[in-house]
Amino acid sequence: MIPRRVRMAVLIAFLGHGLFILAARYRLSYDAYTHMLFANHYAENWFSLWETRWYTGFTVVSYPPLTHQLIASFIPLLGFDRAFALILWVVASLYPLGIYAFSRIFTGRSSAAYAALASAILLPIYVVAHIFGQLPFLASTLLALFAAASLDRYLREGGVHNFLLTVSLYTTAMALHHAVLMVHPFLVQAVIIKNLFNHRDTKTLGFNKTNSAVAVPPRLIFRFLLVCAFSVLFSLLVIFPFWGWGMDQTLQTPIDHLSRHNFLTDPLALAIFFLPLYGPLAAVIPFLVRKWQPRFIGLLAAFAILFLLGLGGTTPLPRLLFGSAWEWLTYDRFAFWACLTLTPFFGILFIRMKKRLRLGTKPKVVPLRRDLVPALTFSVFIVTTLGAWFTPIVFPLQPKPIEMKPIVEFLDKGDHSQWRYVTFGFGDQFAFLNLLTRATTIDGSYHTARTLPELRQSGLGQIDTSYWALNGMNAIIPILQRSGERGVRWGFVNTDTVQAAGLRWGTIHRSPFVPILNELGWRKVETLSNGVMVYENPNALLPNRVTPPDAPPFTSFAWGVFPMLAFVSAAALGALRVVPVQAEWIIRKIHAFVVGLLPIALCFWIYRIAGEFSHPRVYFTYDNALFFLSDALVLLAVVLWVAVQIAKPHKFPLANYPLPVILFFVFCLLATLSTFWSRDWRTTLYISLHFWLVFLFFLSLRDWHKTWRIAMFGLCAGLTIQLVAGFAGFGLQSTGFLDPLTMKWPGTLEPSVRGASVVQLENGFRLLRAYGTLPHPNILGGFVLLALLGPASLFLARQKPTYQTLLLLSL
Incomplete structure (x- = not known):
C-alpha cells in the first residue's frame, strides 16, 4: 500500500x-x-x-x-x-x-x-x-x-x-x-x-x-x-x-x-x-x-x-x-x-x-x-x-516565439517545398517549423545522427543557433558554401537577432547572418508578415530523392514492437506489485476490451513482414513471417494474462487442465522441437511461435471466461462489417471500394480479373463472389461459421444465451 x-x-x-x-x-x-x-x-x-x-x-x-x-x-x-x-x-x-x-x-x-x-x-x-x-x-x-x-x-x-x-x-x-x-x-x-x-x-x-x-x-x-x-x-x-x-x-x-x-x-x-x-x-x-x-x-x-x-x-x-x-x-x-x-x-x-x-x-x-x-x-x-x-x-532561453504560418505558406507555394531550406536565429523552435512542413533541411537538432561531413566537422550543434555559439558565425561559412549542392535554396532569417553595427557614416542595425549571406551571393527575396526575412541561394541544385538504406524486415519489426512489448510487461508487472487488486481488475478489463477488438482486426488483414524466408514456388504467406494486426492484439492479451499469472503465488497448473489442453501443449512443444530438423528452421520457428501464442490465448480465455461477453460484441461488429462489405462487393461486382484501406488483400477484383473467385453461368456471364474484406470468399465463409459456432453451442448445451448471443445469431 x-x-x-x-x-x-x-x-x-x-x-x-x-x-x-x-x-x-x-x-x-x-x-x-x-x-x-x-x-x-x-x-x-x-x-x-x-x-x-x-x-x-x-x-x-x-x-x-x-x-x-x-x-x-x-x-x-x-x-x-x-x-x-x-x-x-x-x-x-x-x-x-x-x-x-x-x-x-x-x-x-x-x-x-x-x-x-x-x-x-x-x-x-x-x-x-x-x-x-x-x-x-x-x-x-x-x-x-x-x-x-x-x-x-x-x-x-x-x-x-x-x-x-x-x-x-x-x-x-x-x-x-x-x-x-x-x-x-x-x-x-x-x-x-x-x-x-x-x-x-x-x-x-x-x-x-x-x-x-x-x-x-x-x-x-x-x-x-x-x-x-x-x-x-x-x-x-x-x-x-x-x-x-x-x-x-x-x-x-x-x-x-x-x-x-x-x-x-x-x-x-x-x-x-x-x-x-x-x-x-x-x-x-x-x-x-x-x-x-x-x-x-x-x-x-x-x-x-x-x-x-x-x-x-x-x-x-x-x-x-x-x-x-x-x-x-x-x-x-x-x-x-x-x-x-x-x-x-x-x-x-x-x-x-x-x-x-x-x-x-x-x-x-x-x-x-x-x-x-x-x-x-x-x-x-x-x-x-x-x-x-x-x-x-x-533570462530568456530562446528567441521570442515566431509565427510559423507565413513561412509554411511560403514553402507551400509552387515548387518551393521541393527545395531544402535553413533557418537563422530561430533557436530550438526551428524544429517546430520542421513539424509543420514537408520541406526538408540540412540542419537538425539531434547532432549524434547527422552524417554530412561539413556538419560533423563544424563543431556546431545547429546552423540555426550558430549566432549564440562560440565562433559560430565563422563556422557556418563552410556549411553554407556547400549548401547549394545539398539543394538548399531558401534561408529564413529571424530579425530578433538584429544587432548594432558601427560603420564609417554611422550605426545600422542588422542581423549578423545578413553579411555572410550577402558575401556568399544569397539574395533577399522578401520579408514575410511575421518579420522573417527570406533569402534565396542562386547556386542551389534541385536535390535528388534520397533512397533510405536497406534494412532487414526483422530490424524494423523489432524496432516497432520490442520496446512497446517491454513497456507493457513492465507496466503490468509493476502495477501488480504496487496495487495488486486494483491492477488485476484493470488488466482484466483491458484484456476483455482487446479480445473484443480481435474479431474486428480479423476483418482487416493488415500485416507487417517480420522476416523474409522465401522459397521457390511457395506463396509468400506460407513461408515468410507475417505479423498481423490481430497477432498484435492476441500478443497483448497474452502478455496481460501471463503477468497476472506470474503475480499469483502458485505453480503452473498444467496437470489440472483437461486432456485436450495437455495434448495441445504437447503439440506446440513438438512443433518447436521440429525446428532442429526442419528444412528451414526460421519458417518452422515462426509457425511454432504462432501455435504457442494461440495456446496461451486459449488458456487466457479459458481462465477469464467472462471475457466472452465482450468478445460477442466484437463478433457482432466483425460480422456486421463482413455483411456490409460482402453485399457491397457483390452488388458493385468489384472490391475497389476497399482501396482507401490500402490493404494488400483482396485488392481490386472484378469478374474479368484472372484468378478472381467467380460463379460462371451457362451463358458465360461471370459473377464475382462476395469477398467482404477478406482475401477469399471461402475465408469469409469460415469467418461467418466461427462467429456463429460459439452462440450455437450455447443452445446445443441448453445454456441460457445472453443478449449478445441473440444479436449475433440474428445477424
Whole structure:
C-alpha cells in the first residue's frame, strides 16, 4: 500500500508540473520540439527507420524509440504538442513514487515518504522537465529508480515476479534512453552493498575488524548474476538496431557545452549546470561527511562519483573515465543523478531534525518549532522551484516565439517545398517549423545522427543557433558554401537577432547572418508578415530523392514492437506489485476490451513482414513471417494474462487442465522441437511461435471466461462489417471500394480479373463472389461459421444465451 504522504506527494507533483504544462512552458525548453519530431515520425510510419526532414535524411535507430512511440500513440487523438505534454505530465507526476521506492532501499517508510514529498517540489526535476525538455532522459531515470528498488526486493526475497519485474524494468529503461546505462552501475552497486551489510548491521561506519570483511551469501550472488545476465541480454535485444548503429560511429568534432567547463572559472556554467541541478538539496552535502551505517557505503560512493562527474571539466575524472569521448558527453545528467541520490539522506536528516525539535525544546514551544522548521524547509523547496517558472521570463532561453504560418505558406507555394531550406536565429523552435512542413533541411537538432561531413566537422550543434555559439558565425561559412549542392535554396532569417553595427557614416542595425549571406551571393527575396526575412541561394541544385538504406524486415519489426512489448510487461508487472487488486481488475478489463477488438482486426488483414524466408514456388504467406494486426492484439492479451499469472503465488497448473489442453501443449512443444530438423528452421520457428501464442490465448480465455461477453460484441461488429462489405462487393461486382484501406488483400477484383473467385453461368456471364474484406470468399465463409459456432453451442448445451448471443445469431 502506498503511504498517505507519498500519495500526497504524487498529487503535489501532479499539480505543480501541471501548472507548468498547462502554461505550455515546455515550448520554451531546449529539446521538446526535437522529441515531438521523432514522435511525429512514428505516428506517420511506425515501422519506418528513416527520417527525411533533417540532415538530408538520417536513421531513427540512433535514438531509443520508446518515449517517442508512447507520444506517437496519442498523436492521432491529441496532436503532437498535447501528446508530448501528456507523457511529460505523467512521467513528472510519478517521480515522488520513484523516489520513495528508491529511498526505501536504504531507509524506513517515514524517511522515504519525506524524500518523496521533497521530490514533488524539487528544482532539478522541474529544470530537466520544463527548461531542458529532456523527457526521454527523465523517463528512463524514473525507470532506473524503480529498477533499483525491484532489484533490492528480488535480492532479499527472490521470486519469479520480482525477477521478471526487475528484468523488464531494466529493459524498458534502456528502451527509453541509452544514457541510463551510465547510472545503472552506480545504483546497482549501492543496492548490492546495502544487501551485503543488510539492515541488521546497525554499527556505524568505522575502521575496525568487524567491518573489514563481509560474508557474501551464495544465494545473493546467484540471484544477482541471474538478474544481471537476463537484464543485459534483454537490454541489448530490445534496441539491438541502436547498438548495431553505434558500433559503426566515429566521434565528431566536439560541440562546446557549458557542462564541460570549469565551474571555478566560469560562473555561467556554475549558474546553469550546478545550482539548478541541486537546489536546496545542496545543503545535505556537508552532512554526508559524518558517520553513516555500513549499508550507506554504496550510496555514498555513488553520490561522490556522480557529483565529481557532474562537475564536468572542473575535475580530471571525466577525462580519466571516458578518454577522448569525454568531450562529446554532457555532464548535467550526472549532476541530476547525484541530486537524486541525496533524497534518501534528506529524508533521514529531516526525520532526525523533527525528533530533535520534539525532544530538545520545552513543551510550550514544541508545537510551534516542530511545525515551523519543517514548513520553512519545504518553503525553500517551493521558492527555488518557482525559479524554474521565472527563469525563462527574466533570462530568456530562446528567441521570442515566431509565427510559423507565413513561412509554411511560403514553402507551400509552387515548387518551393521541393527545395531544402535553413533557418537563422530561430533557436530550438526551428524544429517546430520542421513539424509543420514537408520541406526538408540540412540542419537538425539531434547532432549524434547527422552524417554530412561539413556538419560533423563544424563543431556546431545547429546552423540555426550558430549566432549564440562560440565562433559560430565563422563556422557556418563552410556549411553554407556547400549548401547549394545539398539543394538548399531558401534561408529564413529571424530579425530578433538584429544587432548594432558601427560603420564609417554611422550605426545600422542588422542581423549578423545578413553579411555572410550577402558575401556568399544569397539574395533577399522578401520579408514575410511575421518579420522573417527570406533569402534565396542562386547556386542551389534541385536535390535528388534520397533512397533510405536497406534494412532487414526483422530490424524494423523489432524496432516497432520490442520496446512497446517491454513497456507493457513492465507496466503490468509493476502495477501488480504496487496495487495488486486494483491492477488485476484493470488488466482484466483491458484484456476483455482487446479480445473484443480481435474479431474486428480479423476483418482487416493488415500485416507487417517480420522476416523474409522465401522459397521457390511457395506463396509468400506460407513461408515468410507475417505479423498481423490481430497477432498484435492476441500478443497483448497474452502478455496481460501471463503477468497476472506470474503475480499469483502458485505453480503452473498444467496437470489440472483437461486432456485436450495437455495434448495441445504437447503439440506446440513438438512443433518447436521440429525446428532442429526442419528444412528451414526460421519458417518452422515462426509457425511454432504462432501455435504457442494461440495456446496461451486459449488458456487466457479459458481462465477469464467472462471475457466472452465482450468478445460477442466484437463478433457482432466483425460480422456486421463482413455483411456490409460482402453485399457491397457483390452488388458493385468489384472490391475497389476497399482501396482507401490500402490493404494488400483482396485488392481490386472484378469478374474479368484472372484468378478472381467467380460463379460462371451457362451463358458465360461471370459473377464475382462476395469477398467482404477478406482475401477469399471461402475465408469469409469460415469467418461467418466461427462467429456463429460459439452462440450455437450455447443452445446445443441448453445454456441460457445472453443478449449478445441473440444479436449475433440474428445477424
